[in-house]
Amino acid sequence: MNIGDVSRQSGLPAKTIRYYEEIGLITPQRSANGYRVFREQDLHKLAFIGRARALGFGIEDCRGLMKLYEDTDRSSAEVKQIAEEHLTEIDRKIVELTGMRQTLTRLVHACAGDDRPDCPILADLSAPPAI
Amino acid sequence: MNIGDVSRQSGLPAKTIRYYEEIGLITPQRSANGYRVFREQDLHKLAFIGRARALGFGIEDCRGLMKLYEDTDRSSAEVKQIAEEHLTEIDRKIVELTGMRQTLTRLVHACAGDDRPDCPILADLSAPPAI
């Protein structure tokens, strides 16, 4: 299977698939003309990576998870630890974004958004009130 | 004022302040020995940028907001539009992260996290159930 078909099947851009090969996540074979040839196991790996990425895991986490997946002697504790650390990071980001959202929502609501120059948003950025 | 003092006052790393000069956000003067000399207005700008960045605005948004701040003929509508677009983006990220969090929480709870290899997390990454 060529990279175009794999791209369509996996939903990953061909560029991304080449990149994953470059960093050693997958190692497709090559045909005589130099084209990459993907087998079932490559497709499976790409789907695995795609789903892990969609859950926000970083590339190195994906590498680790794939390694654990292939190691049938792993302990589920190792997997769970990676996932829990990632979950903590997600929670941290949500908290950070929620704080931004709260402040920004307040400012946007306070701003008339008309032709006049008076703007609580700029006023706050310039010198926020001590709350 | 030298860059070290400005860094301590603003809470921004000196590296970051130099970077902000490089991309034209601030233009501190120079003393005879080549050191950057920061005036009150530079401090004010850096504080403005710092707060906008803390609300998640990108550098180009910061540039635009500063330009509007300095233009006393602006309309608050222009400011509000930038803020609202950013707010939409923040909401999008929160939704994305919340979805990840939900799936990941479910998987982490389903995983025993012990010495055995059975792991619902890897099972889901490998072939998620059609929900």
Place this chain on the structure above:
DNA sequence: ATAAGGCTTCCAGTGACTGTAAGGTCAAGA
């Protein structure tokens, strides 16, 4: 005089791609 600390520039690296250019390969149709 020297040592410590602060300042300078320049270059490279981060993460995870993405864009672009220049060119080789293949299958179908005129």
Place this chain on the structure above:
DNA sequence: TCTTGACCTTACAGTCACTGGAAGCCTTAT
């Protein structure tokens, strides 16, 4: 047979907002 167009290849640069490090000048205190 030729050509067109779709597909593939590599290599290099760019993204975003810094961050790290090296090499070297400047200042201040001892």
